[in-house]
Amino acid sequence: GNSVTQMEGPVTLSEEAFLTINCTYTATGYPSLFWYVQYPGEGLQLLLKATKADDKGSNKGFEATYRKETTSFHLEKGSVQVSDSAVYFCALSHLPTGANNLFFGTGTRLTVIP
């Protein structure tokens, strides 16, 4: 079956700290992988994605590399800001756009303190 496991939060970091949120997946075939972010009071927004092995998705200083050998898609950012405080969801889909069935992880709440 299809499933996503991501590290449990919450995660609290000081501003400018390095961020890693782990995500591993189980899937049939070759899925596309996504990170979504949900800011307080808003809907989930696509942050970045990768559609095949060894692809790196990046956006707003965040990046994640699709690692087929370890079935992982860990989210990283070199220097977090207070404005990055949000809930981050890892997800997979068998469509590269994520237009249909998305399988999500539990979400990880990140709080960045000044």
Next chain:
Amino acid sequence: GAVVSQHPSWVICKSGTSVKIECRSLDFQATTMFWYRQFPKQSLMLMATSNEGSKATYEQGVEKDKFLINHASLTLSTLTVTSAHPEDSSFYICSARGRGLAGGPMYEQYFGPGTRLTVT
């Protein structure tokens, strides 16, 4: 960008009553809407998919008679939790995809902010 709203953002109801949650696409035509729910410390799980004007398709294990979905227009879908019980307490999120204002297809899902339902 494409915006999806949900109403209410939170609701508390008594066991045995029904609750309706609305999901609206504000600046695009939502030909397909999705309903998800998330129990505490669990994954966001797809409940059902609805296409405008058609009956919803429910995921395995989701009771269609309990979770009534209506997608009667290109901008509105509703989820009604009938005879709610405490175990239905959850975070419900809708998403939508469809056509942009110019009529071109949209290739990703756009999410609402969610509705937290508490059944006492």
